[in-house]
Amino acid sequence: MSAIINDIEIIKAKTTKINEVDFDNLTFGKVFSDHMLECDFKNGSWQAPKIVPYQGITLDPSAKIFHYGQSVFEGMKAYKDANEDVWLFRPLENFKRLNISSKRLAIPELPESYFMEGLKALLEVDKNWIPTKEGSSLYIRPFVFASGKGFHASPADEYKFIICTAPSGAYFSGKVKVLIEETYSRSANGGVGFAKAGGNYAGQFYPTQLAVEKGYQQVIWTDDTNHEYIEEAGAMNIFVRINNTLVTGPTSDRILDGITRKSIIELAKAEGIPVEVRKISVKEVVEAAKNGSLKEMFGAGTAAVISPISGFGYKDADYDLPEIADSYGSKLKKIITDIQTNKSEDPFGWRFKVE
The missing domain is CATH 3.30.470.10 (Aminotransferase class 4, branched-chain amino acid transferase, N-terminal domain)
Incomplete structure (x- = not known):
C-alpha cells in the first residue's frame, strides 16, 4: 500500500x-x-x-x-x-x-x-x-x-x-521460573495467535496469575489440542537448548512470527550454533531435564531481547536448569544488543539509522 x-x-x-x-x-x-x-x-x-x-x-x-x-x-x-x-x-x-x-x-x-x-x-x-x-x-x-x-x-x-x-529500563531482571500450561491455551488453529492483537494478551493474564500464585513468574504455552508441544513463553517466543543444539518451534496460526526470534535463528546459524526449527514436545523437554541434556531455555522478544529461564514446573514436579557460564542466551543477547546500539558491525543489515 x-x-x-x-x-x-x-x-x-x-x-x-x-x-x-x-x-x-x-x-x-x-x-x-x-x-x-x-x-x-x-x-x-x-x-x-x-x-x-x-x-x-x-x-x-x-x-x-x-x-x-x-x-x-x-x-x-x-x-x-x-x-x-x-x-x-x-x-x-x-x-x-x-x-x-x-x-x-x-x-x-x-x-x-x-x-x-x-x-x-x-x-x-x-x-x-x-x-x-x-x-x-x-x-x-x-x-x-x-x-x-x-x-x-x-x-x-x-x-x-x-x-x-x-x-x-530492562523488562526483566534475572532469570524466571515458568510453569508448563496443561489446561489453558493462548491460541488455536485458524485463530489470531499469529497477530499482535490486544485480546491475545488479555487472555493470557488469568492463567499467568494462577501460575504466579504457585510461585512461578510466567507460563509456557502448549498446543491447544493435547497440550503436548511447547509453543511460547509468556508473551515471547521460546528457545530450548538440548546438548549443543538450539531448538524453537515453527511459526503457525498460533505462534507469533517474532522479529527477535527470526534474528536469533539467523545469528545462531552465522555463529555456527546448530539450530532446529521443529515441534518440541513437553515429554522431550522433561526427559532432557532428567537426563541432563537440557542445557538452557530462554524467551525471546523485543522488550527483554532474551530472558533466561532458571527452571520449569510440570505435573507438580519442578526441574532446575544448570548454570552455564558460556550460555547461548547470553552470547546471542550481547551480539544482538551490540548491533542494536551500534557497538559492532552489522553484517545482516538489520540496523536502521534515523536521519
Missing part, C-alpha cells in the same frame, strides 16, 4: 516533562515522552499523520474497540550511540507485521510512508528522551484500534493509529 506524505504537521508541547525523569532508574513502560504520533482513518482512507503533545484520548462509549476488540500493536526500541546517532532494529519488519495483524482483524492497512516517516519525525522531536544508560532504550509502541461508533457486530468505519514512546 503506497502513499506519499510531504510534510508532517508538528504541534509541540508547551512544556517538557523530561526534567522530572530519573534516567538512571527507569522502569519499563511507565514514563512517557512529550509527544506522540496520531493518524485517523475516516471516509475510507488514512488522513495525514501529525505529531501532537502526549495526551489522553476521548472516545464515544459506543466506539467498537470497547465492544469488539479491533486492536493491534507493535513493540520496538530506539537506541542512541556514543555519537548521539539514533538507531532502530529492523523497523520494516514491525511495519509489515502490523499490517498482517491489521488484515486479520479487518483493520485497514497503513501506508509504509505513514509508519516510517511518522516514526522518524516523532523520534526527531523527542530525540532527547532516548536514554543512553546501558540496558536502557526508548520503547516504541505503535498501535491501531477501532474508534468508529456503533453496537452492530461488524468492522468499524473509523480507526486511529498512534505511536507513543517511553524511555525504559
Whole structure:
C-alpha cells in the first residue's frame, strides 16, 4: 500500500516533562515522552499523520474497540550511540507485521510512508528522551484500534493509529521460573495467535496469575489440542537448548512470527550454533531435564531481547536448569544488543539509522 506524505504537521508541547525523569532508574513502560504520533482513518482512507503533545484520548462509549476488540500493536526500541546517532532494529519488519495483524482483524492497512516517516519525525522531536544508560532504550509502541461508533457486530468505519514512546529500563531482571500450561491455551488453529492483537494478551493474564500464585513468574504455552508441544513463553517466543543444539518451534496460526526470534535463528546459524526449527514436545523437554541434556531455555522478544529461564514446573514436579557460564542466551543477547546500539558491525543489515 503506497502513499506519499510531504510534510508532517508538528504541534509541540508547551512544556517538557523530561526534567522530572530519573534516567538512571527507569522502569519499563511507565514514563512517557512529550509527544506522540496520531493518524485517523475516516471516509475510507488514512488522513495525514501529525505529531501532537502526549495526551489522553476521548472516545464515544459506543466506539467498537470497547465492544469488539479491533486492536493491534507493535513493540520496538530506539537506541542512541556514543555519537548521539539514533538507531532502530529492523523497523520494516514491525511495519509489515502490523499490517498482517491489521488484515486479520479487518483493520485497514497503513501506508509504509505513514509508519516510517511518522516514526522518524516523532523520534526527531523527542530525540532527547532516548536514554543512553546501558540496558536502557526508548520503547516504541505503535498501535491501531477501532474508534468508529456503533453496537452492530461488524468492522468499524473509523480507526486511529498512534505511536507513543517511553524511555525504559530492562523488562526483566534475572532469570524466571515458568510453569508448563496443561489446561489453558493462548491460541488455536485458524485463530489470531499469529497477530499482535490486544485480546491475545488479555487472555493470557488469568492463567499467568494462577501460575504466579504457585510461585512461578510466567507460563509456557502448549498446543491447544493435547497440550503436548511447547509453543511460547509468556508473551515471547521460546528457545530450548538440548546438548549443543538450539531448538524453537515453527511459526503457525498460533505462534507469533517474532522479529527477535527470526534474528536469533539467523545469528545462531552465522555463529555456527546448530539450530532446529521443529515441534518440541513437553515429554522431550522433561526427559532432557532428567537426563541432563537440557542445557538452557530462554524467551525471546523485543522488550527483554532474551530472558533466561532458571527452571520449569510440570505435573507438580519442578526441574532446575544448570548454570552455564558460556550460555547461548547470553552470547546471542550481547551480539544482538551490540548491533542494536551500534557497538559492532552489522553484517545482516538489520540496523536502521534515523536521519
